[in-house]
Amino acid sequence: MLVSRNKATNSLLRSEKKSLFRFLTLYVAMVIFMITLLSLFYYQSQEKLMLSDQRAMLTKYAYIQTRRLKVLHHFFDERTEYPRDPRFKSAIYDLEHMKIFSLLQDENVRFDDEEIYIINDHIHLVKMLDEFYLGTKYLIIEVEDSGEWRGEIWKNIVGFGFLAFILFILFGLYLAKLFLRPMRNSIVLLDRFIKDTTHELNTPLSAILANIEMMDTDVMVEKNKTKLARINIAAKTVSVLYKDLTYLTLDQEKENHDEEIEIKELIYNRAEYFAVLAQSKHIECNLDLEEAGITMDRRKLTRVIDNLISNAIKYNKRNGTVGIQLREGLLVIWDTGIGINEDKIPFMFDRYMRFNNSEGGFGVGLSIVKKILDEYHISIEVESTEGEGTRMVLRW
Structure with a gap:
């Protein structure tokens, strides 16, 4: 470890x-x-x-x-x-x-x-x-x-x-x-490609998510419910990626609007958002949350929590577990997933760095997380054992 x-x-x-x-x-x-x-x-x-x-x-x-x-x-x-x-x-x-x-x-x-x-x-x-x-x-x-x-x-x-x-x-x-x-040059080219394509994703993605929420599942047969759940999972996965790319190319230059945030309530909301994705892999979510607050931009804190939770689900094993522990000045997000080789841990916050080609994404999520945490002087420790899981510890 x-x-x-x-x-x-x-x-x-x-x-x-x-x-x-x-x-x-x-x-x-x-x-x-x-x-x-x-x-x-x-x-x-x-x-x-x-x-x-x-x-x-x-x-x-x-x-x-x-x-x-x-x-x-x-x-x-x-x-x-x-x-x-x-x-x-x-x-x-x-x-x-x-x-x-x-x-x-x-x-x-x-x-x-x-x-x-x-x-x-x-x-x-x-x-x-x-x-x-x-x-x-x-x-x-x-x-x-x-x-x-x-x-x-x-x-x-x-x-x-x-x-x-x-x-x-x-x-x-x-x-x-x-x-x-x-x-x-490759990085600049990829940045340009991301910036150009991000603008084209918003309208169709918003339409997909809105229509999924409006569908009446009570009148659907079980087969169609399963198909709709899959569409919902895919759309939310793309939505997280879209928000990362939007932040990377547009939002990070915006002025911060810091406020006192109740982290417990925000985590409940984000855990519910990712519930469908967790259920698709039969992943159990253990929440051990106490009241805790922090002063920062809600948009940026949401990006941090979304990326850490989605990674814990994405790189987890079927029938695995994702745990979230919240205390005053401490947030721990852990999983029982595939883990990462200790030689690669120092590079996991690099932009475009990916260690599992079977999962989607551009490799920008953790780079965004680290940049936001550094901006607010929040430390992050990574504990990971290959084949056993990963533990992210945030302190402020």
């Missing part, structure tokens, strides 16, 4: 929003990954360019230090001080990578394929000597890395990366509009 408090749908249906959210999430993730990858390549290329520039200077320092080591090697008996230079630090290692002498600030020397590398804000050049002066095979030249090049790189990455991100997002929104346009 799942309880769902659904938000009102505005310009986009929830299904549209979900599709748009999924597309943009995947698109943004791909954009971020691509920008990150390009930034990494740019950083590495700039780092290699910087090291290439440093290599020439450090090679020059290595040449100077090698000449000093040569002099020290040949005059070791007279000179025992390791040559120093204010421009760089140096160290000497033997063939086995054992340290002979070091002035390095960072002793983490890497004897691998990299001749020059950055480590802990220092740049090392590893120079292999052809002659073993003082037993030296590896001469390490170290200079400090100021980090200025790194700051310039990050400034470029952040600046151009942000600009590229904005451009890609704008392009993504354009793609999303193209992606949703067929769905939106």
Whole structure:
């Protein structure tokens, strides 16, 4: 069982929003990954360019230090001080990578394929000597890395990366509009069709209902009574649909005429209106009503009650039950019908959303219900178990 408090749908249906959210999430993730990858390549290329520039200077320092080591090697008996230079630090290692002498600030020397590398804000050049002066095979030249090049790189990455991100997002929104346009066009076309056809339904429907009420059933044979009951059921079903479509296309823009409404009396009247429809499916109606009032437009409250009761009957099983419970600030309408899968509950208030193709309707009733309830700050909770029934709980 799942309880769902659904938000009102505005310009986009929830299904549209979900599709748009999924597309943009995947698109943004791909954009971020691509920008990150390009930034990494740019950083590495700039780092290699910087090291290439440093290599020439450090090679020059290595040449100077090698000449000093040569002099020290040949005059070791007279000179025992390791040559120093204010421009760089140096160290000497033997063939086995054992340290002979070091002035390095960072002793983490890497004897691998990299001749020059950055480590802990220092740049090392590893120079292999052809002659073993003082037993030296590896001469390490170290200079400090100021980090200025790194700051310039990050400034470029952040600046151009942000600009590229904005451009890609704008392009993504354009793609999303193209992606949703067929769905939106279909909805607009359906809205237009409903608006055009609604005007043509009123006169014949009113005539059918009026003539049904005027017929004298006492003089009819039982066979004709059954046929008339079927016509009455069909006409009232179409009447509810017509009122929904009229509200959707015309009435919702009208100014509200709020008044204090006795809900108990209104529910009795609407339950009696749908009695014929309930009897056709042998559905029992349990009413547990107490006095309760609410201030709102009677026309809109009627639309809410009609849709909830008609759905409870429409999606019920034969010989099922519809229950209505009314308390002050609480209205519960439940049924023992087919229920709904919990994954579909969040979408049941979307316009044109239908979950049972065997029943009629455009899928606008619950959308109207949710819009009216949101307008009057009335909460609705949906509890449904597939195959067992549905329970609508309204609180104000």
